[in-house]
Amino acid sequence: MPEARPRWTMRLGRRLSEALLTLPSFAWLALFFLVPTLLVFVLAFRPADPFGGIGRGWTLATVRALADPQYLAIAWRTLWVSLASTALCMLLAVPTGYAVARASPRRRNLLLMLVIVPFWTSFLIRVFAWKTILHPEGFLKKALVLLGLADANASLLYNLGAVVLVTVYTFLPFAILPIYAAAEKFDYRLIEAARDLGARPFQAFRRVFLPGVRQGLVTAILVVFIPALGSYVVPDLVGGTESEMLGNKIAQRVFVDRNLPLAGGLSIVLILAVLTPLLAVLALQRQAAAPTAGGEP
Amino acid sequence: MKRSRFPFVMTGVVLVFFYLPILILVVESFNSSRFGGAWRGFSLRWYGRLFHEPAIWESARNTLLIAVVVTFISLALGTTAALALHRFGRSRLQRVHYTLVYTPLVVPEILMGISLLMAFVAAGVSLGLGTIVLAHVTFCISYVALTVLGRLQDFDFAIIEAARDLGATGWTATRRVLLPMLAPGLAAAGLIAFTLSVDDFVITFFVAGPGATTLPIRVYSMIKHGATPLINALSTLLLALTFGTVLVSQHLTASKAIQSIPPE
Numbered sequence: 001m002p003e004a005r006p007r008w009t010m011r012l013g014r015r016l017s018e019a020l021l022t023l024p025s026f027a028w029l030a031l032f033f034l035v036p037t038l039l040v041f042v043l044a045f046r047p048a049d050p051f052g053g054i055g056r057g058w059t060l061a062t063v064r065a066l067a068d069p070q071y072l073a074i075a076w077r078t079l080w081v082s083l084a085s086t087a088l089c090m091l092l093a094v095p096t097g098y099a100v101a102r103a104s105p106r107r108r109n110l111l112l113m114l115v116i117v118p119f120w121t122s123f124l125i126r127v128f129a130w131k132t133i134l135h136p137e138g139f140l141k142k143a144l145v146l147l148g149l150a151d152a153n154a155s156l157l158y159n160l161g162a163v164v165l166v167t168v169y170t171f172l173p174f175a176i177l178p179i180y181a182a183a184e185k186f187d188y189r190l191i192e193a194a195r196d197l198g199a200r201p202f203q204a205f206r207r208v209f210l211p212g213v214r215q216g217l218v219t220a221i222l223v224v225f226i227p228a229l230g231s232y233v234v235p236d237l238v239g240g241t242e243s244e245m246l247g248n249k250i251a252q253r254v255f256v257d258r259n260l261p262l263a264g265g266l267s268i269v270l271i272l273a274v275l276t277p278l279l280a281v282l283a284l285q286r287q288a289a290a291p292t293a294g295g296e297p
Numbered sequence: 298m299k300r301s302r303f304p305f306v307m308t309g310v311v312l313v314f315f316y317l318p319i320l321i322l323v324v325e326s327f328n329s330s331r332f333g334g335a336w337r338g339f340s341l342r343w344y345g346r347l348f349h350e351p352a353i354w355e356s357a358r359n360t361l362l363i364a365v366v367v368t369f370i371s372l373a374l375g376t377t378a379a380l381a382l383h384r385f386g387r388s389r390l391q392r393v394h395y396t397l398v399y400t401p402l403v404v405p406e407i408l409m410g411i412s413l414l415m416a417f418v419a420a421g422v423s424l425g426l427g428t429i430v431l432a433h434v435t436f437c438i439s440y441v442a443l444t445v446l447g448r449l450q451d452f453d454f455a456i457i458e459a460a461r462d463l464g465a466t467g468w469t470a471t472r473r474v475l476l477p478m479l480a481p482g483l484a485a486a487g488l489i490a491f492t493l494s495v496d497d498f499v500i501t502f503f504v505a506g507p508g509a510t511t512l513p514i515r516v517y518s519m520i521k522h523g524a525t526p527l528i529n530a531l532s533t534l535l536l537a538l539t540f541g542t543v544l545v546s547q548h549l550t551a552s553k554a555i556q557s558i559p560p561e
Contacts, residue, residue: 230405
């Protein structure tokens with residue numbers, strides 16, 4: 001943007017017009033995003049009241065409840081499921097993003113459209129579709145039993161595998177798009193050069209292409225890993241009691257025990273889990289270059 | 298030089314992975330069998346049954362009402378945010394502002410849901426359609442702001458100066474020049490806000506309270522209580538609606554998409 005300001009803002013008073021334009025969204029987000037998030041850290045130390053509200057006074061009941069080893073196991077599982085889902089998403093998203101970027105322009109638009117449509121499709125419906133397929137009477141189970149790949153008594157639903165599979169299914173479009181965006185800008189003559197210099201195809205891919213689309217890879221990892229940490233619907237609908245994640249526990253404390261402070265305490269654990277990868281990436285990026293504002297979500 | 302076919306094969310696999318479940322769901326919605334699995338003949342009975350479920354239509358009406366209100370409020374707040382970020386992007390205030398706009402995008406939904414619920418309960422606000430609107434606007438502002446900001450970066454502000462030089466007041470220049478030129482971006486942003494609001498389940502579930510039901514909450518309880526054929530039919534209707542929406546949005550951005558195709 002040029003440094004010389006147009007006259008129309010000068011006349012209004014730069015400061016005043018900035019304040020007027022900033023105030024509505026700033027105030028709204030401060031009131032309904034920032035304050036509630038900070039409030040969780042305060043209200044976790046309040047006692048629960050028996051009617052599902054938040055009592056008066058202060059207590060360490062939440063901290064004591066969080067020391068229960070079941071929560072450590074669940075936090076560990078949450079991390080593990082999110083990592084596995086992210087890794088699988090990347091395995092599928094990197095070749096797909098590359099292929100879409102290298103397709104002919106006409107084909108590329110069609111492929112892009114096909115990737116974007118699930119992105120717009122109702123999340124609940126996509127989870128439900130898998131619940132139908134994995135159902136004991138469902139399509140996949142019958143096919144696997146027919147092929148002799150599964151035991152007739154085996155359950156495809158209500159286990160960790162189903163949670164990872166459906167998590168990958170729901171988040172994959174979000175991983176493909178940033179990788180495609182980076183792969184589209186990549187200069188493929190670099191790969192030809194590497195090949196001319198004697199690199200094998202996989203070597204050229206790993207040593208030239210992957211570093212070249214690093215920004216897309218980082219974004220893709222974050223947009224899968226962070227929401228996966230906060231999963232609630234997927235483990236709730238296709239997982240069993242052995243595949244519960246932090247999100248399920250938060251929801252149970254809210255809707256079953258009606259213990260809001262403890263739900264808040266569990267969300268603090270989740271907030272810390274989310275902040276760790278985010279701050280790590282921010283620190284790495286600060287080293288690389290100053291981020292530019294904007295872009296499509 | 299020969300290119301590896303592997304990525305293209307993988308893309309085919311991914312597309313089958315994406316669409317096979319949706320296809321099965323659509324086919325099952327026309328299956329007259331109550332339990333799915335075995336095909337018992339083509340039937341529209343589940344669609345017919347859908348029309349005798351007043352609870353679904355009431356929740357659909359709530360969802361539409363909420364989405365319309367949310368779209369207008371978040372368009373207003375998100376557009377002013379984008380204008381501020383674009384024109385004053387280098388000030389310290391805008392750096393804080395940008396962080397505040399950007400952060401909700403990377404926060405898992407359940408955290409936004411629980412923190413808003415706790416804040417509403419602590420403040421004594423009664424839960425219902427009103428709190429759902431407040432929550433939806435909060436996550437839609439960011440999407441609107443970043444979408445409009447993307448459009449503003451292609452915008453030539455010299456045109457506004459020209460309008461001012463020709464005697465237009467600041468307000469006239471905004472209304473007659475800036476807004477019409479921003480219209481496609483605003484339409485795209487509004488569509489995103491509308492879709493997000495219609496589709497949101499997690500945050501809505503937390504802040505809805507016992508009385509207010511939206512369509513996703515209804516669908517969720519149907520899934521939980523096993524009304525399978527009805528959800529198949531309802532999902533197929535919603536999928537048709539989504540595909541229509543995507544076509545409309547492609548149309549809105551069509552001119553831009555054509556420009557982005559490089560000559561062969």
